[in-house]
Amino acid sequence: MREEIYNFWHRSDSKLPLNVVMSGISYCDKNYRIERHGEDMYSFEYIIEGSGVLEINSQTLYPQKNDVYLLTANSDHLYYSSEDHPWVKIWVVFYGDFAAYLFKRYLPADTYLIKDCNILSYMNEIIHISSAGNKSYAELIDECSVMLLKIVLRLKNHLEHKMLSAAEQIKLCLDVNIENKLDMNDVCAQFGYSKNYLIKLFRETYGITPYAYFRKHKIELAKHYLLHTYLNINEISVKLNFADQHYFSSSFRAIVGISPSEYRKSHYRTIK
CATH class of the missing domain: 1.10.10.60 (Homeodomain-like)
Known part of the structure; x- marks a missing residue:
């Protein structure tokens, strides 16, 4: 198991409409398993390679290559990678009023998996922003806010035109x-x-x-x-x-x- 993680917990600012908690890339193995209950955070996770299972709010889903799964605030969720074809995934965790607005305004309720929707270029840009050492936290949040809006609109349009x-x-x-x-x-x-x-x-x-x-x-x-x-x-x-x-x-x-x-x-x- 190997991960590249950019952590911003210590820089969170309650005055901002959005806070990015962390972002990163995970090269999972058969032991990868995450479980959370009722945390006030959101996440986009894009599967670059592999397959696995997401159990969230009584739904069981199977994210695989080129899928996006969504973790929503206050949800109960468990997700884990397959043994024979583990995930490689890129992700970002965030919270705040702006995050809640994006999900409520643009995405259908109880939607946790969006199939075959490539957002890799947007996620790579978030990693690029996260890794820049010369930005203030406010600048980082401004740039990530733009990318998160682009991701949400991409997901929304994909759902509307998935046929x-x-x-x-x-x-x-x-x-x-x-x-x-x-x-x-x-x-x-x-x-x-x-x-x-x-x-x-x-x-x-x-x-x-x-x-x-x-x-x-x-x-x-x-x-x-x-x-x-x-x-x-x-x-x-x-x-x-x-x-x-x-x-x-x-x-x-x-x-x-x-x-x-x-x-x-x-x-x-x-x-x-």
């Missing part, structure tokens, strides 16, 4: 970020896929790469702005997060066949 296929979830991610600058590496990290696998999965479903789909739909939205607003070309370029007006115009011409200004002129009566 979507993986390709549909990727498409939804592209659609909701259509006006933003989106790096495909970030999309891969969010879903836990390699870039080659993500491209293959998306193309098999939609017949187009994620990048080509994203660029095509940006241009479709640009056409809408050209026809139905009085934003100038540069303003549309900025609004859609193109690197600059020249790149926007060249991308538009590559897909539509004419420049944005020519497209607007050819539909002048529409915007009149």
